[in-house]
Structures are given as structure tokens and as C-alpha cells.
Amino acid sequence: MTRLTINGQNHEIEVEPATPLLWAIREQVGLTGTKYGCGIGQCGACTVHLDGMPVRSCLIPVEAAAGKSIRTIEGLAEGGKLTRVQQAWLDHDVPQCGYCQAGMIMAVTALLERTPRPTDADIDAAITNICRCGTFQQVRAAIHAAAAA
Amino acid sequence: MSAVTPLERRITRRAFVVGTTATGAGLAIGLALPLSPRAAAAAEGAPEVNAWVVIRPDDTVVVRIARSEMGQGTLTGLAQMVAEELECDWSKVTTEYPTPGENVARKRVWGSFSTGGSRGIRSSHDYVREGGAAARMMLVQAAADAWGVPASECTAAASVITHRPSGRTTTYGAVADAAAKLDPPASVTLKDPKDWTLIGQPVKRLDTLDKLTGKQVYGADLKLPGMLSAAIRDCPVFGGKVARLDTSKAESMPGVRKIVRVGESAVAVVADTWWRAKTALDAVDVAWDGGDNTKVSSASIADTLTRGLDADDAFVNHEVGDAAGAIATAARKVEAVYSTPFQNHAPMEPMNATARWTPERCEVWCPTQNGEAALAATASAAGLPIEQCEVYKIHLGGGFGRRGAFHDYVTQAVTIARELPGTPVKLLWSREEDMLHGHYHPVMQARLRGGLDADGNLTGLHIRLSGQSILAAVFPQNLRDGMDALAFQGYWAKGDHALAYTVPNLKTDHAMRNTHVPPGFWRGVNANQNCIFLECFMDELAEAAGQDALAFRRKLMADHPKSLAVLNAVAERAGWGTPAAAGVHRGLAHFNAFGSYVAACAEVSVADGKDVRVHRIVAATDCGYAVNPAQIERQIAGSFVYGLSALFSQACTVKDGRIEQDNFHVYDSMRIAQMPVVESIVMPSGGFWGGVGEPTICVAAPAVLNAIYRATGTRYRTFPLKDHGLRLV
Ligand code: FES
Ligand code: FES
Numbered sequence: 001m002t003r004l005t006i007n008g009q010n011h012e013i014e015v016e017p018a019t020p021l022l023w024a025i026r027e028q029v030g031l032t033g034t035k036y037g038c039g040i041g042q043c044g045a046c047t048v049h050l051d052g053m054p055v056r057s058c059l060i061p062v063e064a065a066a067g068k069s070i071r072t073i074e075g076l077a078e079g080g081k082l083t084r085v086q087q088a089w090l091d092h093d094v095p096q097c098g099y100c101q102a103g104m105i106m107a108v109t110a111l112l113e114r115t116p117r118p119t120d121a122d123i124d125a126a127i128t129n130i131c132r133c134g135t136f137q138q139v140r141a142a143i144h145a146a147a148a149a
Numbered sequence: 150m151s152a153v154t155p156l157e158r159r160i161t162r163r164a165f166v167v168g169t170t171a172t173g174a175g176l177a178i179g180l181a182l183p184l185s186p187r188a189a190a191a192a193e194g195a196p197e198v199n200a201w202v203v204i205r206p207d208d209t210v211v212v213r214i215a216r217s218e219m220g221q222g223t224l225t226g227l228a229q230m231v232a233e234e235l236e237c238d239w240s241k242v243t244t245e246y247p248t249p250g251e252n253v254a255r256k257r258v259w260g261s262f263s264t265g266g267s268r269g270i271r272s273s274h275d276y277v278r279e280g281g282a283a284a285r286m287m288l289v290q291a292a293a294d295a296w297g298v299p300a301s302e303c304t305a306a307a308s309v310i311t312h313r314p315s316g317r318t319t320t321y322g323a324v325a326d327a328a329a330k331l332d333p334p335a336s337v338t339l340k341d342p343k344d345w346t347l348i349g350q351p352v353k354r355l356d357t358l359d360k361l362t363g364k365q366v367y368g369a370d371l372k373l374p375g376m377l378s379a380a381i382r383d384c385p386v387f388g389g390k391v392a393r394l395d396t397s398k399a400e401s402m403p404g405v406r407k408i409v410r411v412g413e414s415a416v417a418v419v420a421d422t423w424w425r426a427k428t429a430l431d432a433v434d435v436a437w438d439g440g441d442n443t444k445v446s447s448a449s450i451a452d453t454l455t456r457g458l459d460a461d462d463a464f465v466n467h468e469v470g471d472a473a474g475a476i477a478t479a480a481r482k483v484e485a486v487y488s489t490p491f492q493n494h495a496p497m498e499p500m501n502a503t504a505r506w507t508p509e510r511c512e513v514w515c516p517t518q519n520g521e522a523a524l525a526a527t528a529s530a531a532g533l534p535i536e537q538c539e540v541y542k543i544h545l546g547g548g549f550g551r552r553g554a555f556h557d558y559v560t561q562a563v564t565i566a567r568e569l570p571g572t573p574v575k576l577l578w579s580r581e582e583d584m585l586h587g588h589y590h591p592v593m594q595a596r597l598r599g600g601l602d603a604d605g606n607l608t609g610l611h612i613r614l615s616g617q618s619i620l621a622a623v624f625p626q627n628l629r630d631g632m633d634a635l636a637f638q639g640y641w642a643k644g645d646h647a648l649a650y651t652v653p654n655l656k657t658d659h660a661m662r663n664t665h666v667p668p669g670f671w672r673g674v675n676a677n678q679n680c681i682f683l684e685c686f687m688d689e690l691a692e693a694a695g696q697d698a699l700a701f702r703r704k705l706m707a708d709h710p711k712s713l714a715v716l717n718a719v720a721e722r723a724g725w726g727t728p729a730a731a732g733v734h735r736g737l738a739h740f741n742a743f744g745s746y747v748a749a750c751a752e753v754s755v756a757d758g759k760d761v762r763v764h765r766i767v768a769a770t771d772c773g774y775a776v777n778p779a780q781i782e783r784q785i786a787g788s789f790v791y792g793l794s795a796l797f798s799q800a801c802t803v804k805d806g807r808i809e810q811d812n813f814h815v816y817d818s819m820r821i822a823q824m825p826v827v828e829s830i831v832m833p834s835g836g837f838w839g840g841v842g843e844p845t846i847c848v849a850a851p852a853v854l855n856a857i858y859r860a861t862g863t864r865y866r867t868f869p870l871k872d873h874g875l876r877l878v
Pocket of ligand 1: 047056
């Protein structure tokens with residue numbers, strides 16, 4: 001039995017300890033907003049926060065996340081109210097297919113928590129997610145808007 | 150978007166049925182399409198109504214969308230088109246997908262479901278607008294009937310119908326029920342484009358919110374009661390098969406329910422979760438028999454193509470005058486050979502499909518660019534008549550051409566589900582499987598020869614292509630006397646992909662050299678390499694002629710005013726002919742593709758001869774009518790990501806008959822740090838419907854390559870650029 005604390009809720013799950021956190025979140029817990037893109041830490045689609053830090057959950061064994069505070073995309077909008085990052089994403093019509101965007105939003109949310117007014121260079125260094133649709137221009141504009149909000 | 154689960158479908162269907170009967174509370178309207186044989190058949194078979202528009206009593210407007218939303222904004226654009234003619238309140242518009250099975254049952258009332266070739270909007274703009282217009286006329290008629298006044302005295306705007314003489318008003322929701330009982334109008338008149346109030350507006354997409362909260366369900370996210378998950382490994386050598394299989398270790402691993410042979414070439418593990426299925430699959434010991442194809446490598450393929458450059462067996466597509474003669478007698482000759490590699494689409498969401506099979510019925514849930522093709526694949530794999538099958542389309546995590554013509558993942562999912570009757574099985578490919586089993590952007594080489602007269606005028610041009618034909622592999626019925634006209638995108642004499650230059654002596658021909666690697670339609674298709682070949686070579690010719698690259702092109706474009714207009718637009722905005730910032734160099738490219746006219750001017754600097762920074766790209770598009778300029782700008786910006794990722798980093802190479810690149814660490818894709826500023830000029834000139842999702846990709850690479858040449862003096866002609874030590878920074 002592994003206990004995960006996700007978005008403030010405890011989940012007791014039955015899973016092999018080496019299972020990547022990504023798959024435990026998606027399959028045992030059933031939160032599918034966190035996406036699988038590569039499984040090797042390259043794309044960032046699986047980004048979640050682990051004790052406030054953005055991590056690529058496909059690389060983290062679930063046992064290493066037990067007892068820590070995990071936040072996923074589903075945990076952002078409290079009571080249905082969008083965060084400023086989500087709101088900026090909505091205002092800038094950022095997503096195309098949208099598949100990468102949960103990971104992108106989690107990475108940006110973590111960036112703004114550490115660096116409230118990031119420069120373009122800060123963004124370039126911190127946001128390394130792949131987006132095959134190519135939304136980067138809108139992503140950058142939305143980050144600056146969220147930072148100013 | 151609804152139509153995700155059967156339950157939701159039933160609800161929707163019920164709403165529909167209710168809306169089309171006398172007791173109902175909604176309206177569903179379609180229209181006989183006077184110009185389309187399919188629609189005529191639909192009209193005969195479905196005299197009642199056919200449905201683009203459903204209006205609920207609360208005035209909500211549900212617009213039915215036959216094409217797929219895979220990121221390009223097609224869904225929103227199509228809804229704008231219907232709503233424009235419907236005169237409804239845009240804030241009350243929602244959308245849903247009809248199912249391919251309903252389309253079959255209703256004799257294709259919704260026409261084609263295919264979403265590719267940048268055709269989502271441009272090949273259905275007429276009948277979707279007609280559907281909206283007919284719905285409006287019926288709603289107005291119903292209101293007029295209730296008031297006992299002539300419909301001609303009534304107008305409709307923002308879902309409100311007004312009887313002008315009396316000032317009485319009612320809403321669409323209030324009269325929808327009555328309207329549903331009326332016959333569709335015999336004919337409709339569409340608005341003059343100058344009267345459009347919604348088409349042409351940069352409205353927000355309709356499908357954004359759920360993508361921000363994790364709520365949007367993609368195929369990979371689907372959950373059904375009792376569902377199992379499957380992971381698959383197919384023979385990495387295309388055309389090969391399983392030689393030996395040892396599943397003993399995998400069988401006893403946690404969660405495993407079944408291990409299935411899928412055809413001759415693949416093995417799948419079905420388990421209670423996908424991760425357990427994949428883990429067990431990794432423990433399956435399989436030996437492959439790749440057959441003769443194991444002898445094929447990138448080098449052997451390149452060799453075949455190179456020989457094709459001089460071969461006699463070539464299909465001639467566009468010939469004017471005597472190119473060989475003009476080049477032979479030219480004052481100056483220029484020659485160059487270019488070559489482009491295989492590339493994988495690599496959409497962010499790997500291939501997947503969920504299937505439930507019983508001896509009586511098969512249902513599939515999947516991301517697809519063509520619901521009808523997915524249905525055909527389902528029926529075929531299920532061994533059932535198409536009427537006993539159904540496909541539920543789910544939002545795509547990217548398509549780019551991979552999920553249109555090819556439903557290999559559907560065939561596999563159904564094949565696996567047949568082993569577990571009644572149990573839904575979700576098949577998800579790993580990224581590795583996705584990389585190794587693509588339908589790849591085809592390999593192509595080109596030899597270009599040009600002749601210049603003493604004044605530097607281009608008197609002769611011969612473009613010899615040598616490489617793989619997509620049509621020969623995918624739609625051989627579309628070959629014309631063996632020729633693949635699509636191989637010549639951008640070089641045609643006329644049409645959607647016409648050459649934008651007038652050259653007095655011209656020949657384009659193609660030595661078709663097919664390989665065992667399956668080719669496919671990769672966003673932008675053959676326009677991508679054809680634009681690199683031609684537009685880089687135009688710079689080579691201009692240099693040989695001692696002329697400015699823009700001036701040299703302009704001389705050949707007098708008869709191509711729309712192309713000239715987009716080229717001039719980017720040159721002017723970028724400041725062509727004026728000095729760029731220190732160390733920054735400019736490059737141009739333009740092309741006609743998918744019915745649109747596109748051009749780009751890139752500004753590039755190169756550090757240490759290898760670190761390439763693309764500072765800014767000015768890009769212009771004339772797509773005739775611009776349905777949603779804001780979404781067009783996003784497609785243009787995104788096109789540079791797709792095109793420049795390929796130019797710098799992406800090649801699928803072949804070794805021992807198999808693709809070598811199996812994930813993003815060896816098949817890199819641009820990140821935000823590498824993103825140039827893209828300035829889009831959307832300049833619709835009206836009168837035609839051009840594509841948007843693909844055309845711009847083709848100008849990305851040549852514009853940047855021409856700028857890199859000016860920065861470095863080196864002309865790169867083989868790709869990706871990382872093979873030359875160049876990096877996009
Ligand atoms: S799925 Fe984790 S980084 Fe790609
Ligand atoms: S929006 Fe499609 S991959 Fe980023």
C-alpha cells in the first residue's frame with residue numbers, strides 16, 4: 001500500500017513501488033490531466049509539483065513520492081476559479097491540441113512561484129517543455145501577462 | 150464537445166430524436182446540398198431533416214462538426230461559418246461531433262469527415278454555411294407562422310427574431326420546436342462576404358477551457374467500466390514478422406490478463422493498467438524475422454535515390470519549352486543537389502485506440518483525423534458489417550497527418566479486443582513504438598539545373614526529383630498513369646500547388662524510388678522539401694546572376710500577382726534592402742501550397758559558425774478568406790516550430806531495415822528558448838478558400854537556410870542541420 005497526497009487529498013493505492021509516479025497518478029488514482037509524452041524526461045507533458053518543485057513524473061518512482069505533497073493540473077483551479085496562469089492561458093487562447101498544456105502550465109506555475117516577474121531569459125531557462133503544435137509565442141505572452149496580473 | 154462515451158451519445162441522440170419529432174423541444178436541421186451528389190443522396194434518404202444545427206429551448210446552439218479538431222482551430226472556424234448564416238448568438242454556441250456511424254446511417258449527410266490537406270474548412274465552407282442559412286430560414290418561418298405574418302417581414306439577429314412592423318420578438322429556442330416540423334427550404338442564398346460579421350473575426354476558440362484544467366479527455370485518457378489496457382510491440386523492421394516468442398515470464402507478472410499475437414508481426418500484452426502491460430511487454434522475449442528488408446540502410450536508400458537523379462524513367466509533370474536545350478546553351482549554368490530525410494510526425498499524444506468487440510457489434514473510441522476511415526478500419530478488423538460498428542471521435546493530441554490515412558492503431562486495438570469479447574481494451578503505443586512505426590515524411594533528393602543568359606535572366610530550369618511517392622504507397626488509385634502529382638506540390642502548372650514563377654523553359658520530373666519504409670502525409674507534405682529545393686536554388690541562381698534575391702525573383706513573378714504580393718509584404722515589413730542589426734542576415738522564401746500564397750523573411754545570426762539564432766520571422770499568408778485571423782496567426786507561428794524542428798534536428802535514419810530514432814532525445818523538437826519572434830501578416834484577398842494549417846511550414850526552412858548562407862557563406866543541402874554541427878539556439 002502506497003499513500004499519495006495529491007492536491008491535498010490522500011490516496012491509498014496498490015501499486016508496484018517502481019511504477020513511475022505519472023502512471024500511478026493516471027491509472028491508480030485516476031487523474032488523467034497529467035500526460036504521457038515520452039516517458040524519458042524529455043517532453044515535460046507529465047510535469048507535476050512535488051513539494052512545490054516541478055518534476056517530470058515519468059522519471060520518479062511512486063515510492064519516492066510517497067509522503068510528499070503532490071500537485072497536479074487538477075489541483076490548480078480551486079473551487080473552479082482559474083489561477084492567474086490558467087486565466088492568462090484562456091485570455092491568450094494558448095492551446096492548440098492542448099495535450100502538452102497541462103505540463104506547460106504546471107512548469108510555468110512553478111516558475112512564477114519562484115520568480116514572480118521572469119525575464120525572457122528566465123523563461124527560456126525554466127520552460128523546456130516540448131509543444132509539437134508550436135504554441136511558444138502565445139506561451140511567452142501568456143507568462144508575461146500572468147506575471148503582471 | 151460531447152460524443153465521448155456511448156452514454157453521452159445516447160443522450161445526444163435522444164435530444165436529436167426528440168428535436169425532430171412532434172413532441173420535441175429542439176430543432177435539428179440540415180439541407181439538401183444542391184451541388185453535391187452525396188448530399189442529393191442524403192436528401193432522398195433523409196427527407197425529414199439532417200443536422201448541422203440543434204437548438205435547445207434555452208437558446209443554446211449546438212453546431213455539429215464533421216471534421217476533427219486536432220489543434221488547428223478547425224472546430225471553431227467551422228462553427229463560425231454555420232453561426233454566421235444562422236445569425237445566432239455566438240456566446241451560446243457549443244459544438245459536438247456526429248459519429249461516423251450516424252453519417253453512414255444517414256447517407257453521409259455530413260459529407261466527408263476527413264481533416265487533412267488543410268481542407269477542414271475550405272472543402273466544406275459552402276455546405277456548412279448553407280446548413281446554417283437553412284436553419285435560420287426555418288426558425289424565421291416558424292416565428293412568422295406563429296404570428297400569422299409573412300416571413301419576409303421578419304429578421305433574425307443574435308438568436309432573436311423580430312417582426313419589424315410590430316416590433317414583436319421571440320427567440321430561437323422558443324420556436325425551434327415548430328421550426329423542426331417545417332420542410333427545409335428549397336434553396337438558400339448565402340451572405341455576401343462583405344456582410345459577414347462573424348467570419349473574419351478573431352474570436353476565441355471554443356475548446357480552450359478544458360485544456361487548462363486537465364478535464365479535456367484525449368484518447369489516451371479514456372476510461373470505460375471494466376476496461377483493460379494494452380501495450381504493443383510490432384516488428385521494428387517494416388514488413389517483418391515474429392519469428393519466436395517466449396511469453397512465460399510476462400504471463401505471471403502483476404495485472405497481466407492476456408498476451409495476444411496481433412497479426413504476423415506484433416505482440417500485445419493486455420493488463421489491468423497500461424504501465425503493467427508495458428512492463429510485462431518488456432519482459433516478453435521476442436525474436437524478429439525482418440527478411441530481406443534488414444539489408445536496407447539510409448546509405449542504400451540514398452544510393453538508390455542518387456541513381457534516380459540520372460535515370461531515364463521519370464514522370465514529367467510540368468514542361469514548358471526546352472529546358473535541357475536552354476540550359477545547354479546558357480551563358481551561365483548553375484547546378485545543385487539537395488536531399489531531405491524521413492521524418493516522423495511525433496504528435497504529443499502517441500497513437501491509441503480503445504475497442505470493445507462482441508460477435509454482434511464493435512465500438513471504437515479514438516483520436517482520428519478521419520472518422521469514416523477509422524470506421525472502415527474498425528469494420529474490417531472486427532469482421533462485421535459497417536452498420537454494426539461505430540467510432541466515437543475524441544480530441545486529438547496532435548495529428549499532423551499521422552491520424553488521417555492510417556488507422557493501424559485502430560486495426561490493432563480491434564484485433565486485440567476480439568480476444569476479449571465484451572471487454573473494452575485501450576491500446577496505447579509507447580513513444581518508442583510511435584517513433585518506430587510511423588508513416589514517414591518521404592525521402593527525396595533533387596537535382597536542380599538552371600541556365601542564365603548574359604543579363605542574368607533565368608532562361609531554363611530543370612528540377613529532377615528522385616524519391617518516394619506517398620500516393621503509390623497510400624492511395625495508388627490516385628496515381629495518374631503511374632505519376633504521383635502530389636510529389637510536385639508547388640511546381641504545378643496550375644491549381645492549389647502552382648509554381649509561382651514563369652520560366653520560359655522548364656521541366657519538372659520525378660524518378661519514383663519507393664522504399665520499404667512506409668511514407669505518409671506529414672504536415673505540409675511534399676511542399677516542404679520542394680520549397681527548400683526551389684527557394685534555396687533561386688538564391689543560388691540570383692547569386693550567380695549577381696542579383697539581389699528579391700529582385701531576381703520579382704522578375705519571374707509578373708504573372709503571379711498574389712505570390713508577388715505576399716513576397717513584397719514580408720520584404721517590406723522586414724526591411725529587405727535596408728541594413729539589419731549587426732551580425733543579422735535575412736533570407737526569403739515563398740510558395741503556393743494548399744491553395745494559399747505564403748512567404749517568409751527570416752532574420753538570423755550565426756555564432757562560431759554553428760550556433761544559429763533565428764531572431765525574427767516575418768510571414769505573410771493570403772488564404773483568400775480568413776475565417777479567424779487570430780487562429781491563422783497561431784497556425785503560422787506554430788508552423789515555424791514544426792518546420793524548424795525538422796530542419797535542425799529531425800531525421801529518421803534506417804539501419805538494418807529499422808528506424809534508429811526511438812524517442813525525443815534523438816529526435817529533438819524546438820523549445821521556447823529557440824522560438825523566434827513571428828510577425829504574421831494575414832492578407833486575405835478574397836474570392837477563394839486557401840488552406841492555413843500547412844502552407845507556411847514549407848517556407849520556414851528555406852527562408853532560414855538562405856539567411857544562414859548569407860551569414861556563413863556555406864550552402865547546406867542535406868538535412869537535418871545538426872548533421873553539419875549546427876544548432877538552433
Ligand atoms: S512523459 Fe515525462 S517528460 Fe515526457
Ligand atoms: S498544444 Fe499541441 S502539443 Fe502543445
